[in-house]
Amino acid sequence: DGGITQSPKYLFRKEGQNVTLSCEQNLNHDAMYWYRQDPGQGLRLIYYSQIVNDFQKGDIAEGYSVSREKKESFPLTVTSAQKNPTAFYLCASRSPAFHTDTQYFGPGTRLTVL
Amino acid sequence: QQQVKQSPQSLIVQKGGISIINCAYENTAFDYFPWYQQFPGKGPALLIAIRPDVSEKKEGRFTISFNKSAKQFSLHIMDSQPGDSATYFCAAPARLSFGAGTTVTVRA
Numbered sequence: 001d002g003g004i005t006q007s008p009k010y011l012f013r014k015e016g017q018n019v020t021l022s023c024e025q026n027l028n029h030d031a032m033y034w035y036r037q038d039p040g041q042g043l044r045l046i047y048y049s050q051i052v053n054d055f056q057k058g059d060i061a062e063g064y065s066v067s068r069e070k071k072e073s074f075p076l077t078v079t080s081a082q083k084n085p086t087a088f089y090l091c092a093s094r095s096p097a098f099h100t101d102t103q104y105f106g107p108g109t110r111l112t113v114l
Numbered sequence: 115q116q117q118v119k120q121s122p123q124s125l126i127v128q129k130g131g132i133s134i135i136n137c138a139y140e141n142t143a144f145d146y147f148p149w150y151q152q153f154p155g156k157g158p159a160l161l162i163a164i165r166p167d168v169s170e171k172k173e174g175r176f177t178i179s180f181n182k183s184a185k186q187f188s189l190h191i192m193d194s195q196p197g198d199s200a201t202y203f204c205a206a207p208a209r210l211s212f213g214a215g216t217t218v219t220v221r222a
Contacts, residue, residue, distance in 0.1 A: 042214040105157030
């Protein structure tokens with residue numbers, strides 16, 4: 001059963017802590033993405049990766065870091081430098097099929113700072 | 115910066131009514147126009163998409179209308195049902211920008 005998995009579903013962080021959100025896909029997609037979702041603001045791009053060992057900053061990369069050591073995995077670390085990390089985080093991957101350009105999303109991780 | 119501008123922010127419709135959501139874009143190089151549907155606490159999922167070589171695409175009760183000259187594309191939900199209550203997003207075909215979202219509430 002192909003798809004994207006994210007873990008954990010809920011995550012609580014204390015002030016000053018770094019936390020890592022997991023994203024795994026078995027769709028054989030090259031491109032993967034991280035978005036942040038806040039109420040009323042839609043989806044904002046944090047980082048994206050087109051191929052293994054390469055990634056680019058999105059619109060709101062400050063306070064976040066990523067790695068792409070394997071095609072299947074694209075973990076996101078929320079660092080203590082991110083001042084307002086409480087949000088819903090979504091990982092996605094993209095179908096490479098010509099002219100479809102579809103993104104497939106995981107179920108999300110809700111991060112709360114205590 | 116958003117490459118697509120979506121409206122309205124929210125709408126309420128009675129069961130059986132029509133919901134219409136609009137999306138305007140700037141970049142005429144775009145060649146794929148998707149709409150995503152998201153239920154609370156879940157990730158978005160592709161609902162329907164259109165390419166600019168057609169002006170309309172229908173899948174069940176969902177229709178995309180594309181107006182190339184106006185640089186707009188719209189989602190129409192016909193015979194709206196309570197199960198359609200969700201947030202809908204249009205996306206820039208570059209996949210790096212989404213509209214702000216429209217929360218649709220269907221009242222029984």
